[in-house]
Amino acid sequence: MSLTYSIDPIPFSTMINSNAPTTNYGTNIKLAVGYYGTAKTYIWRTYIEADISALIGETIEATSELRLYATSVLSGPEACHIYRVTQTACTEAGMTYNKYDGTNNWTTAGGDFTTPSVAFTYPAAAGDLIITGAELAAFLQDAIDSRSGIARMMLKLDTENGDRGGEFYSDDYTGSYYLLWRPELYVVYEGVAGGARSQTCLI
Numbered sequence: 535m536s537l538t539y540s541i542d543p544i545p546f547s548t549m550i551n552s553n554a555p556t557t558n559y560g561t562n563i564k565l566a567v568g569y570y571g572t573a574k575t576y577i578w579r580t581y582i583e584a585d586i587s588a589l590i591g592e593t594i595e596a597t598s599e600l601r602l603y604a605t606s607v608l609s610g611p612e613a614c615h616i617y618r619v620t621q622t623a624c625t626e627a628g629m630t631y632n633k634y635d636g637t638n639n640w641t642t643a644g645g646d647f648t649t650p651s652v653a654f655t656y657p658a659a660a661g662d663l664i665i666t667g668a669e670l671a672a673f674l675q676d677a678i679d680s681r682s683g684i685a686r687m688m689l690k691l692d693t694e695n696g697d698r699g700g701e702f703y704s705d706d707y708t709g710s711y712y713l714l715w716r717p718e719l720y721v722v723y724e725g726v727a728g729g730a731r732s733q734t735c736l737i
Contacts, residue, residue, distance in 0.1 A: 536595060537725040543705040543716035544584050546626050552577035552644060555631035563707040565717075567656060567689045568608055568699025578699065579645060580689040581619065581629060584719050586674060587683025592723040594675045600665040600687075603715035607700040610658035612691055614699070616665070616673065617647035619686035647688045650676050656691070656699050663702065674721060685719075 549565045551557060553576040566578035582600075600616075621634045621641075628636025632643050640646050652669040677685035691699050703715045 535725050536722050539586065539589055539721045539723065541584055542718040544582055544719055545705050546583040547704045547717050548626050548629055549578055549580045550629060550631040550644065552631050555643065558628060558630050558636065560626040560629065561706050563704055564701045565704045566701045567614055567691055569691055569694045569696060571696055577644065577694050581624065582687045582717060583624065584685045585683060586677060586685055586721055589721060589723055590678050590683050592678065594671045595722040595724065596668045596671045597722045598666065598671050598674060599720045600670060601718040602663040602702045604657050604660050604663050604700055604702045607657065607659060608697045610656050612656040612698050614654050614656050614689060614691050616652040616654065617688045618650055619688050620646045620648055645688050
């Protein structure tokens with residue numbers, strides 16, 4: 535029996551910018567995965583953290599989805615990956631390109647991350663961006679089995695040069711379609727360890 539655990543929206547999402555390495559974007563309504571190189575060098579990466587610890591002991595299925603909404607496009611389609619962030623003390627209010635919590639430096643500016651990774655494609659036009667499949671399931675399974683149920687994700691372009699990528703809405707977006715366009719995670723699981731879990735819905 536397959537069940538779904540939803541986090542709608544994901545309450546921890548922010549971005550970092552190499553051109554403003556001490557600026558925090560924790561309350562910005564936009565996120566970005568991109569590289570803007572026309573006038574200055576801007577590397578944009580997005581951090582998303584989701585607590586799925588309620589599913590510890592469960593088996594995650596490949597129909598799970600991370601849903602975003604692309605609002606603007608510099609170029610596309612563009613190859614991207616989600617990487618597992620190794621720093622466990624990140625804060626939304628403190629994170630910058632240089633620091634993970636406003637005080638302490640990343641080991642490498644721009645974030646400390648490693649595999650497992652999830653390949654996805656930034657779209658060629660504005661609209662829904664749904665990331666799904668076996669790689670996302672394995673990423674979430676790793677979080678459940680080995681990371682105390684916390685999925686820490688860094689979204690970045692594979693090729694960080696030229697004018698590439700674009701923007702999508704964060705959990706702080708409150709426009710007319712905010713219930714549909716903020717980051718959402720739908721985790722499909724087998725439901726054998728503990729039965730149905732309460733869904734998370736933070737409006």
